[in-house]
Amino acid sequence: xxxxxxxxxxxxxxxxxxxxxxxxxxxxxxxxxxxxxxxxxxxxxxxxxxxxxxxxxxxxxxxxxxxxxxxxxxxxxxxxxxxxxxxxxxxxxxxxxxxxxxxxxxxxxxxxxxxxxxxxxxxxxxxxxxxxxxxxxxxxxxxxxxxxxxxxxxxxxxxxxxxxxxxxxxxxxxxxxxxxxxxxxxxxxxxxxxxxxxxxxxxxxxxxxxxxxxxxxxxxxxxxxxxxxxxxxxxxxxxxxxxxxxxxx
Amino acid sequence: xxxxxxxxxxxxxxxxxxxxxxxxxxxxxxxxxxxxxxxxxxxxxxxxxxxxxxxxxxxxxxxxxxxxxxxxxxxxxxxxxxxxxxxxxxxxxxxxxxxxxxxxxxxxxxxxxxxxxxxxxxxxxxxxxxxxxxxxxxxxxxxxxxxxxxxxxxxxxxxxxxxxxxxxxxxxxxxxxxxxxxxxxxxxxxxxxxxxxxxxxxxxxxxxxxxxxxxxxxxxxxxxxxxxxxxxxxxxxxxxxxxxxxxxxxxxxxxxxxxxxxxxxxxxxxxxxxxxxxxxxxxxxxxxxx
Amino acid sequence: xxxxxxxxxxxxxxxxxxxxxxxxxxxxxxxxxxxxxxxxxxxxxxxxxxxxxxxxxxxxxxxxxxxxxxxxxxxxxxxxxxxxxxxxxxxxxxxxxxxxxxxxxxxxxxxxxxxxxxxxxxxxxxxxxxxxxxxxxxxxxxxxxxxxxxxxxxxxxxxxxxxxxxxxxxxxxxxxxxxxxxxxxxxxxxxxxxxxxxxxxxxxxxxxxxxxxxxxxxxxxxxxxxxxxxxxxxxxxxxxxxxxxxxxxxxxxxxxxxxxxxxxxxxxxxxxxxxxxxxxxxxxxxxxxx
Numbered sequence: 001x002x003x004x005x006x007x008x009x010x011x012x013x014x015x016x017x018x019x020x021x022x023x024x025x026x027x028x029x030x031x032x033x034x035x036x037x038x039x040x041x042x043x044x045x046x047x048x049x050x051x052x053x054x055x056x057x058x059x060x061x062x063x064x065x066x067x068x069x070x071x072x073x074x075x076x077x078x079x080x081x082x083x084x085x086x087x088x089x090x091x092x093x094x095x096x097x098x099x100x101x102x103x104x105x106x107x108x109x110x111x112x113x114x115x116x117x118x119x120x121x122x123x124x125x126x127x128x129x130x131x132x133x134x135x136x137x138x139x140x141x142x143x144x145x146x147x148x149x150x151x152x153x154x155x156x157x158x159x160x161x162x163x164x165x166x167x168x169x170x171x172x173x174x175x176x177x178x179x180x181x182x183x184x185x186x187x188x189x190x191x192x193x194x195x196x197x198x199x200x201x202x203x204x205x206x207x208x209x210x211x212x213x214x215x216x217x218x219x220x221x222x223x224x225x226x227x228x229x230x231x232x233x234x235x236x237x238x239x240x241x242x243x244x245x246x247x248x249x
Numbered sequence: 250x251x252x253x254x255x256x257x258x259x260x261x262x263x264x265x266x267x268x269x270x271x272x273x274x275x276x277x278x279x280x281x282x283x284x285x286x287x288x289x290x291x292x293x294x295x296x297x298x299x300x301x302x303x304x305x306x307x308x309x310x311x312x313x314x315x316x317x318x319x320x321x322x323x324x325x326x327x328x329x330x331x332x333x334x335x336x337x338x339x340x341x342x343x344x345x346x347x348x349x350x351x352x353x354x355x356x357x358x359x360x361x362x363x364x365x366x367x368x369x370x371x372x373x374x375x376x377x378x379x380x381x382x383x384x385x386x387x388x389x390x391x392x393x394x395x396x397x398x399x400x401x402x403x404x405x406x407x408x409x410x411x412x413x414x415x416x417x418x419x420x421x422x423x424x425x426x427x428x429x430x431x432x433x434x435x436x437x438x439x440x441x442x443x444x445x446x447x448x449x450x451x452x453x454x455x456x457x458x459x460x461x462x463x464x465x466x467x468x469x470x471x472x473x474x475x476x477x478x479x480x481x482x483x484x485x486x487x488x489x490x491x492x493x494x495x496x497x498x499x500x501x502x503x504x505x506x507x508x509x510x511x512x513x514x515x516x517x518x519x520x521x522x523x524x525x526x527x528x529x530x531x532x533x534x535x536x537x538x539x
Numbered sequence: 540x541x542x543x544x545x546x547x548x549x550x551x552x553x554x555x556x557x558x559x560x561x562x563x564x565x566x567x568x569x570x571x572x573x574x575x576x577x578x579x580x581x582x583x584x585x586x587x588x589x590x591x592x593x594x595x596x597x598x599x600x601x602x603x604x605x606x607x608x609x610x611x612x613x614x615x616x617x618x619x620x621x622x623x624x625x626x627x628x629x630x631x632x633x634x635x636x637x638x639x640x641x642x643x644x645x646x647x648x649x650x651x652x653x654x655x656x657x658x659x660x661x662x663x664x665x666x667x668x669x670x671x672x673x674x675x676x677x678x679x680x681x682x683x684x685x686x687x688x689x690x691x692x693x694x695x696x697x698x699x700x701x702x703x704x705x706x707x708x709x710x711x712x713x714x715x716x717x718x719x720x721x722x723x724x725x726x727x728x729x730x731x732x733x734x735x736x737x738x739x740x741x742x743x744x745x746x747x748x749x750x751x752x753x754x755x756x757x758x759x760x761x762x763x764x765x766x767x768x769x770x771x772x773x774x775x776x777x778x779x780x781x782x783x784x785x786x787x788x789x790x791x792x793x794x795x796x797x798x799x800x801x802x803x804x805x806x807x808x809x810x811x812x813x814x815x816x817x818x819x820x821x822x823x824x825x826x827x828x829x
Binding site: 281282284330333334337339340341342343344345346347349350351352353354356357358360361364365465468469472475476510511512513514517520521524525528 | 629
């Protein structure tokens with residue numbers, strides 16, 4: 001399809017003798033919420049790792065808005081427009097919520113001398129305002145100056161999602177965003193994702209919670225044992241016998 | 250000339266092999282770097298000096314006591330320092346730092362009780378050599394190589410056939426599974442330290458005969474021993490031994506071309522290269538890392 | 540005279556402060572456990588001393604010491620991308636050892652174990668710092684500059700980037716940060732200041748030899764950093780003062796001076812072990828050592 005933000009072609013990855021990702025091909029269309037589902041061990045997180053550069057693929061093509069990500073470093077890939085939230089919490093534990101979010105805006109902090117001499121400080125204030133707005137919208141303003149290690153699981157999730165949102169991106173990848181959260185938080189996240197989509201964001205997510213996935217996704221890709229076994233709308237997938245088989249095995 | 254260097258390399262290798270074997274044995278079961286191992290060797294060497302040169306005991310008795318001292322110190326370090334750290338779930342990095350601190354304590358004790366000047370053990374006459382073809386080798390050196398090989402073979406047999414040896418390998422392979430079948434990991438750790446330190450004591454006796462004893466000898470030996478283990482593959486004792494002989498050869502051939510002041514540099518460059526390009530060593534299996 | 544002794548002590552505290560603060564930048568803020576920090580100290584000292592003995596003006600010697608150390612800091616940073624955890628710590632230990640070994644063996648340049656005597660005291664714009672009191676002023680000024688510089692770095696956005704790298708390097712990369720570059724910078728800066736400390740040490744004692752820069756000299760410094768607490772600059776200051784003063788009490792107990800040196804080391808090593816076992820976060824630490 002013309003408007004594919006992400007295109008995967010013949011992606012392969014071995015781990016020792018095991019073929020974790022076996023010749024996968026699929027695409028994520030711009031402006032949609034696409035879900036990647038499948039039983040445990042089917043290779044979903046590996047695919048995420050390959051796309052974001054955390055693991056090196058053996059072969060294949062990974063195209064993000066036209067750029068081939070195949071042998072790039074994770075930070076380069078991020079700067080090409082990828083934002084990712086991991087399955088386990090990866091916040092900067094000893095930094096505050098505000099500091100965690102500040103880091104996401106841009107890479108001005110990489111510039112040692114500019115940073116040291118305090119140049120380009122004017123942006124700081126508007127960044128803080130944006131952070132305050134985001135925290136307001138998630139109702140966690142009171143945690144702004146807390147170290148993230150002191151946050152509850154649900155609060156950490158929200159901050160991680162905010163951090164990924166602030167990081168400049170054209171594709172947002174979420175690995176099990178609602179795993180282990182309270183039902184209220186799950187609804188909040190569902191609303192957030194739908195709002196983001198309405199604003200034109202493209203979201204690619206892995207989820208085990210079938211209910212959540214089928215309510216939120218526009219398109220579903222199903223993996224099993226390293227291969228893509230089915231693709232379609234939530235309705236298609238709900239009634240696809242191959243999918244049922246994969247989960248019941 | 251070539252053959253002389255080859256022989257020198259093998260002799261150096263034999264000593265490094267003993268250092269690396271004890272160290273690798275401990276690493277393979279406990280999965281952390283017992284940097285103080287070098288200190289155990291140094292202290293055992295001083296104990297040999299104490300019993301033999303100062304107290305005047307029979308050499309073999311003194312050697313035995315030195316080895317026993319090594320075992321006591323090694324096991325003592327484990328139970329007093331590493332065990333409490335393990336109970337706190339300390340990371341390998343923390344245990345490494347602790348072991349460097351322990352090495353410093355051991356070296357400082359050597360300095361306090363024996364002073365900074367070098368000591369030597371004159372049991373075997375270093376001078377008496379044999380000339381075999383193009384090679385000159387002393388009876389001491391022959392003694393070292395043969396004793397090392399005998400000890401290494403005994404260790405190998407122990408690891409392979411004895412009950413404790415098998416339990417050690419089980420813990421080395423997969424600690425959780427070993428515990429499920431009823432092996433007490435802590436007991437095995439204690440055994441590893443005992444056995445590893447025994448080898449250290451043995452190495453100390455040989456080194457004391459061949460070289461001088463000085464308070465900081467532990468550090469240099471540890472760097473060499475660790476390098477040997479990395480080259481061969483830290484996960485196995487055989488790897489450590491292989492790496493040790495390779496290191497001995499590399500050093501001696503290296504100083505054929507380079508000035509001898511660069512000898513230690515050779516070890517480090519090799520260490521650096523392996524850590525960068527092949528951290529699993531020659532015999533090791535590549536682990537997938539993040 | 541008591542006041543002469545106090546001035547001497549304060550100078551030593553000042554030099555240790557520079558070493559500890561710079562190490563905390565690396566370990567506490569960037570998460571790079573550099574156990575080879577003493578190598579930077581030694582490189583700075585020898586560079587500065589050799590230039591001073593050749594007649595170069597003090598400020599040039601000081602700067603050169605810092606720069607040579609900084610360059611080696613960049614070198615040491617190279618493996619930090621591929622190697623982590625205790626393996627990386629071991630590489631830094633190996634680095635320290637090799638620098639020490641070069642100091643000991645390149646005797647054409649360094650005079651080996653004999654050391655470099657007769658290093659001139661600083662002279663800046665014609666003012667000679669022969670009087671220890673004025674030297675202390677010089678040290679205080681430099682310490683202030685170092686402290687304020689490091690504080691500025693850690694408060695700045697770059698400093699937050701370093702802390703993010705320490706807390707979760709992968710997450711930082713996923714945000715688009717080149718963490719390798721950040722770590723390399725921080726290691727280089729840390730090395731620069733350690734080199735400056737070395738230059739001050741050389742021109743204070745006016746004599747240096749390899750023994751002041753052996754691998755084990757890291758123990759007092761890392762103890763200070765951990766006791767004071769990772770990522771706490773005030774903690775480091777307090778810990779430096781306290782830990783420098785504690786072994787000085789030994790002087791008054793009446794131990795012979797040959798024992799003082801190793802006893803000091805034992806005290807530092809014991810303090811380090813106690814902190815690691817009972818309170819790895821130190822007293823004012825923001826972060827626990829991992």
